[in-house]
Amino acid sequence: MNAVPRPQAMPASGSRLAALNDWVDEVAALTRPDRIHWCDGSDGEYAALVAGMLADGTLIELNQDTHPGCYLHRSDPDDVARVEHLTFVCTRERDDAGPNNHWMAPDEAHAKVDALFEGCMRGRTLYVVPYCMGPIDSPLARCGVEITDSPYVVANMRLMTRTGAAALARIEREGAQGKPFVRGLHSTGELDPDRRFIMHFPEELSIKSYGSGYGGNALLGKKCHALRIASWQARREGWLAEHMLILGLESPEGKTHYVAAAFPSACGKTNLAMLIPPEEYRRKGWKVHTIGDDICWMHPGEDGRLWAINPEAGYFGVAPGTSATTNPNALATIRRDTIFTNVALTADNQPWWEGLDDRVPALDWQGRPYDPANGPAAHPNSRFTVSAKQCPSYSPRAEDARGVPISAIVFGGRRATLMPLVFEARDWAHGVRVGASMGSETTAAATGQTGVMRRDPMAMKPFCGYHFGDYFAHWLSFDRPGAKLPRIFHVNWFRKGSDGRFLWPGFGENMRVLEWIVGRVEGRHAARDSGVGLLPLEGAIVSPDCAADALAAVTGFDETRWPAEQAEIAGHMEAYRERLPAQLG
Ligand code: GTP
Ligand code: SPV
Ligand code: MN
Numbered sequence: 090m091n092a093v094p095r096p097q098a099m100p101a102s103g104s105r106l107a108a109l110n111d112w113v114d115e116v117a118a119l120t121r122p123d124r125i126h127w128c129d130g131s132d133g134e135y136a137a138l139v140a141g142m143l144a145d146g147t148l149i150e151l152n153q154d155t156h157p158g159c160y161l162h163r164s165d166p167d168d169v170a171r172v173e174h175l176t177f178v179c180t181r182e183r184d185d186a187g188p189n190n191h192w193m194a195p196d197e198a199h200a201k202v203d204a205l206f207e208g209c210m211r212g213r214t215l216y217v218v219p220y221c222m223g224p225i226d227s228p229l230a231r232c233g234v235e236i237t238d239s240p241y242v243v244a245n246m247r248l249m250t251r252t253g254a255a256a257l258a259r260i261e262r263e264g265a266q267g268k269p270f271v272r273g274l275h276s277t278g279e280l281d282p283d284r285r286f287i288m289h290f291p292e293e294l295s296i297k298s299y300g301s302g303y304g305g306n307a308l309l310g311k312k313c314h315a316l317r318i319a320s321w322q323a324r325r326e327g328w329l330a331e332h333m334l335i336l337g338l339e340s341p342e343g344k345t346h347y348v349a350a351a352f353p354s355a356c357g358k359t360n361l362a363m364l365i366p367p368e369e370y371r372r373k374g375w376k377v378h379t380i381g382d383d384i385c386w387m388h389p390g391e392d393g394r395l396w397a398i399n400p401e402a403g404y405f406g407v408a409p410g411t412s413a414t415t416n417p418n419a420l421a422t423i424r425r426d427t428i429f430t431n432v433a434l435t436a437d438n439q440p441w442w443e444g445l446d447d448r449v450p451a452l453d454w455q456g457r458p459y460d461p462a463n464g465p466a467a468h469p470n471s472r473f474t475v476s477a478k479q480c481p482s483y484s485p486r487a488e489d490a491r492g493v494p495i496s497a498i499v500f501g502g503r504r505a506t507l508m509p510l511v512f513e514a515r516d517w518a519h520g521v522r523v524g525a526s527m528g529s530e531t532t533a534a535a536t537g538q539t540g541v542m543r544r545d546p547m548a549m550k551p552f553c554g555y556h557f558g559d560y561f562a563h564w565l566s567f568d569r570p571g572a573k574l575p576r577i578f579h580v581n582w583f584r585k586g587s588d589g590r591f592l593w594p595g596f597g598e599n600m601r602v603l604e605w606i607v608g609r610v611e612g613r614h615a616a617r618d619s620g621v622g623l624l625p626l627e628g629a630i631v632s633p634d635c636a637a638d639a640l641a642a643v644t645g646f647d648e649t650r651w652p653a654e655q656a657e658i659a660g661h662m663e664a665y666r667e668r669l670p671a672q673l674g
Contacts, residue, residue, distance in 0.1 A: 103127040103217060104257060106264040109234060113217055116236050116274055121208045122215035128243060130253015138240045147241055151429070152438040158426035161440065162241055164303050165280040166455055169431060170470045171305045171312070171354075171535045173551050176287040178317065180555075187556025188664045189546075198288045202297045205284055209276045209299075213238040219257040219270075220250040222315050222386075222400035227490035229328075229388055229398045231319065232260045233271035235309045242275060242307050245428060245474045249403040250310045269294050271318055273309030277302040289313060291321035291554050303430075304405060304472065315384045315400045317554035323386070324555060324563045332548040333385035334362035335397050337484055337493065338603055341374030346607045349385045349397055349575070350499035351524070351548040354534030355470070357501070357582055357595075358382050359406045363418035363482050366600040375600070378484035379418070379477070380493060382406065387495060393573035396492040401477070407534070408432050408442040408471040415444070415596045418482050419473075427475040433459065433466035442467030469533035496610050501580040502529030502545065507650055508581040510593055510630065510643045511602045512622035513609055517568040518672050520577025523622065525561050525673055526658040530583075544661040558668025565670055578606050579622065584643045592643040594634035601630050620651040 103125070104110055117125060128134060139160065142148040148160040178190040179198040186192040193201070216237050223230025235246060246252055260270045271294045278284055278300040285300030296313045298306060305312035319330035333349040340346075352358050362382040366375045381399025390396040404422070408429065411419050423429075432440045433450035441450045443465050450459045450466040459466050477483055486493050500523055502508065508528075514520030524547040531541045535551065544550070546557060553560050567574060580602055582595040605625055608614035616623035630644060662669055 104261060106261045108264055109260065109270070112272060113236065117215060119203060120206050120210035120215065120238070120276065122210035122213055122238065124214040125217065126214050127217045128219070128247075128253055130247060130256070135244060135247055138244050142240055142244070148428070151440055155437075155439050156424060156427070159423075159440070160428050161432065161434065162428060162430045163454065163456055164431055167282050168280050168301050168303045169468050169536070170303065170533060171551065172282075172285060172287065172301065173535050173537070175285050176289075176551070178289050178291065178554055180292060184667070185555055187558065187668070189550060189553060189557040193288070195290055195292070198290070199297070202286050202288050202299055205278060205286070205299045206274070206276060206297070209278055210238045214240070216240070216243045218243055218246050218252055219260050220246060220252045220310050221256040221259055222250060222310055222319075223398045224488050224490050225251050225255050225259060227398055227492070229386055229396070229490075229492055230400065231271070231322070232256060232263065233273055233310060233314050234260065235273040235275060237275040237307070239275070239277045239302050239307065241302060245308050245405070246310060248428065248474045248476050249308055249401055249405060251402050271295065271314050273298070273314060275299070275307055275309055277307070287313065289317045289554060291318055294318060294322075308405065311384070311401065311405065312552055315386070316549070316552035319386065319400070320549070320552070320560070321554040324559065328386065328388040329395075329564070329567075331385045331387065332383065332552055333498075334358040334382045335380035335385050335399055335493065335495075336362050336364070337378035337380060337486065338607055339376040339378065340607070345378065346496040346610060347380070347397065347493040348497045348499060348603065348606065349387065349495050350501065350580075352501045353503070353529040353532070353545045353548040354551070355407050355532035356503045356529060356548070359404060359419065360416050360596060361599060363416055363422075363480060364600055364603070365417055365482070365597050367597050370600055370604070375604070377482055377600070378486065379480055379482040380484050380487045381477075388492070389567065389572065390494070392494075393571045394494040395567070395575060397495050398492040399477075399487055403474060403476045404480070405472050405474050408440075408473055409465070409467055409469055410444040411442070412445050418480055422480040423473045423475050426479065427473050429471070429473050431468035431471035442471055469539075495575045497578060497606050498575045499578045499580055499606065500524045500527050500547065501582070502527050503532070503583040504528060504542070504581050505530065505583060505585040507647065507654060508579070508584070509621065509624060509646045510582075510584070511578060511580045511605060512619070512624050512646070513606075513616060514577040514579070514622050517574050517577065518565060519622065521561060521564045522673055523577060523579050524564070525557075525662070527579075544658075556665070556668050558665040558670070561665070561673050562668070562670040565672055576610055578609075586639065586642070592635070592639045594632055598632045598634055601632055605630050619646045620648050621646050
């Protein structure tokens with residue numbers, strides 16, 4: 090990199106950590122910003138960012154009477170979701186990234202993306218965003234710094250992570266002890282899909298993302314750090330970084346079981362995490378407490394249990410389908426201080442999306458007068474960004490430095506056929522096989538065709554930062570003397586009848602499945618064995634919103650179709666053959 094003079098406005102030093110200052114200098118020399126701003130995470134800073142974005146049109150003010158502190162961002166129409174085909178894991182050895190990732194040699198990747206970064210921040214401000222993934226005082230938390238030229242990203246990072254002064258202090262403290270922080274460099278570039286890359290360098294604990302301003306492509310604390318880089322670190326350090334929600338299920342007796350659940354993108358994590366139990370359960374005293382809705386870091390504790398934290402501090406949730414009937418907690422959460430991205434607008438400037446209610450929107454997600462001929466009014470991957478603390482079911486245990494002990498792990502996918510409403514794995518190794526075999530129909534959370542069935546092991550296909558064979562072996566390794574592992578289950582809310590409609594009512598009714606799961610953990614419910622695993626006994630799970638024949642279809646398992654599914658799973662495992670543990674072979 091060329092040595093260039095510092096721009097006038099650049100502070101001599103933004104941090105007590107030389108390694109951080111040097112890196113910021115190095116990036117500034119490459120990207121040539123007009124200004125550098127070190128984020129302190131304060132309210133005043135957020136207000137100034139928002140004011141700037143309102144002035145230049147990056148944000149649009151929503152109806153402040155109905156939605157105080159809420160704004161709309163319309164992204165570039167070519168930049169609306171994660172881009173898996175442009176996402177790379179750049180390890181020295183190609184095989185370490187595995188067939189589950191796109192790979193590029195680190196030197197080649199740096200050269201390719203640095204050429205794009207060259208001078209890209211001219212006329213822009215370079216923001217330095219120190220952040221902590223997890224409770225600020227938790228030994229399970231990990232820190233990073235994102236450098237970005239997008240004020241929208243800075244504002245989203247402030248809602249999604251613990252940013253600012255406290256995070257910087259921890260980074261400096263740890264840096265003095267030689268502990269590295271994850272370095273994430275981001276620029277929106279020209280938002281040109283042909284000049285877009287999301288590069289990960291797990292061996293260097295660094296990320297370089299260019300050409301997108303959307304979600305997981307740009308908020309680097311989320312998928313890039315907390316899943317791809319963290320999964321790599323977790324393997325080395327003996328823990329798990331997973332695409333899972335975490336909820337606490339409190340029984341009428343006041344006992345709380347924590348459950349972690351891995352469903353692929355747009356397959357129901359946020360909804361399950363914020364579930365409101367049906368009236369009859371509420372009356373008895375059942376409660377759901379939300380710890381996290383997307384990512385879970387689990388560490389084995391001294392007691393042999395897995396202890397989990399949610400590394401995030403906010404939700405980047407799917408808007409379409411969110412309503413007073415499906416997810417009232419989410420709706421209550423996003424009534425104020427929320428950034429909406431790519432939703433539609435009503436005539437009185439309120440955010441709107443398909444499934445919210447029966448109003449007719451005035452403008453679609455691109456700001457055009459709404460015309461059904463143009464497709465849905467809200468983009469199918471339109472989202473809200475909001476602080477987790479605003480959720481009525483938010484649990485203070487999300488701030489617990491020790492995390493919460495996990496009683497059950499639940500895998501699940503979007504499967505129109507075959508996979509039953511719920512089953513339990515016979516033991517840990519079987520549970521790992523169930524997770525590794527997961528299938529799900531693709532959704533709008535990533536670009537590409539939707540509704541295509543693909544294997545998505547542990548919901549980590551787009552997010553595991555290393556070879557799936559090594560990953561499955563890592564999962565199996567937790568079964569060791571002294572371990573008190575969670576029981577493993579599999580659910581499917583998305584079975585369809587011959588008329589194409591969902592057989593199971595889902596949402597709040599999923600409480601009935603959670604209760605069965607916790608009942609199994611406590612030894613209160615019997616089960617019957619089947620090809621796929623342990624099924625509930627007939628009548629153990631019923632719903633007033635599910636007719637008897639639908640219930641029988643959705644809770645049962647068609648053994649005649651199992652051999653074909655198993656053959657398909659074997660074919661999928663074949664791709665990881667060279668590193669596949671014998672137990673999964
Ligand atoms: P990411 O944020 O992409 O990781 O998604 P997620 O897994 O958190 O999915 P989310 O809870 O946002 O749900 C995605 C879509 O599935 C929304 O449109 C929901 O309304 C819908 N959905 C969630 N739970 C259920 C359910 O139990 N049944 C049905 N039919 N749809 C559901
Ligand atoms: C997902 O796709 O799983 C998400 C949204 O949670 S994004 O942050 O864009 O990855
Ligand atoms: Mn997700």
